[in-house]
Amino acid sequence: MSGKIIVICAPSGTGKSTLISRLKDEYPGLEWSVSCTTRPIRAGEINGKDYHFISKESFEQQIKEDQFIEWAKVHSNYYGTSKLFVSKGLAEDRKMLFDLDVQGADAMKKIYGKQAQVIFIEPPSVEELEKRLRLRGTDKDQVIVERVENAKRELARKNDYDFLIMNDDVDEAYKSLKNAIERILK
Numbered sequence: 539m540s541g542k543i544i545v546i547c548a549p550s551g552t553g554k555s556t557l558i559s560r561l562k563d564e565y566p567g568l569e570w571s572v573s574c575t576t577r578p579i580r581a582g583e584i585n586g587k588d589y590h591f592i593s594k595e596s597f598e599q600q601i602k603e604d605q606f607i608e609w610a611k612v613h614s615n616y617y618g619t620s621k622l623f624v625s626k627g628l629a630e631d632r633k634m635l636f637d638l639d640v641q642g643a644d645a646m647k648k649i650y651g652k653q654a655q656v657i658f659i660e661p662p663s664v665e666e667l668e669k670r671l672r673l674r675g676t677d678k679d680q681v682i683v684e685r686v687e688n689a690k691r692e693l694a695r696k697n698d699y700d701f702l703i704m705n706d707d708v709d710e711a712y713k714s715l716k717n718a719i720e721r722i723l724k
């Protein structure tokens with residue numbers, strides 16, 4: 539049973555996607571779980587690579603068909619992880635990487651116990667997180683406000699997981715992230 543579930547969990551705007559894209563380049567052996575979401579696609583994202591961007595109706599149909607191992611509503615949109623991807627991956631002893639919110643991280647821990655390892659990434663402060671969201675320029679003001687409020691709730695959970703990393707300097711954060719991954723893969 540050497541399959542691994544590695545969950546990266548961080549409030550929106552922390553810099554998770556930036557760090558994960560480096561990981562994907564350096565660890566091609568890690569299999570990226572492509573979630574389904576009902577949120578609109580952002581400039582630069584690729585359907586089928588970053589997410590499967592689907593309608594609310596088709597997401598709800600997949601919930602009914604029990605196709606998600608976990609799903610949650612985050613920032614007013616649905617996000618869900620494919621049950622088939624995880625069960626097949628574990629059956630084949632694969633090392634899988636997930637980008638989930640705290641609800642998703644909790645669900646994976648509950649189902650898979652220690653086989654699921656959660657790395658929580660925090661920003662230096664909520665003010666810095668908001669600045670990053672504004673500088674990124676991908677979300678409307680109302681969406682940013684919602685993400686900052688959600689970030690405060692998620693940050694209250696930061697000590698509940700297996701690893702905690704701060705993304706202040708991005709190179710330092712990436713070093714710590716690699717360290718955590720190496721420990722999990724050992």
Ligand code: ADP
Nearest residue numbers: 550551552553554555556670674705706707708
């Ligand atoms: P997330 O995936 O967590 O929502 P992103 O990776 O999209 O976050 O990062 C949000 C913004 O912050 C992006 O514009 C990114 O370039 C920037 N960013 C990421 N890490 C840092 C950092 N350590 N310092 C300053 N800006 C950063």
Ligand code: 5GP
Nearest residue numbers: 550573610612617618619637638639641642
């Ligand atoms: P974003 O819209 O910024 O890509 O993601 C918003 C939030 O949804 C992030 O916290 C991200 O980790 C989370 N997320 C992405 N995919 C999933 C998923 O399949 N399940 C859950 N529970 N959260 C997800």
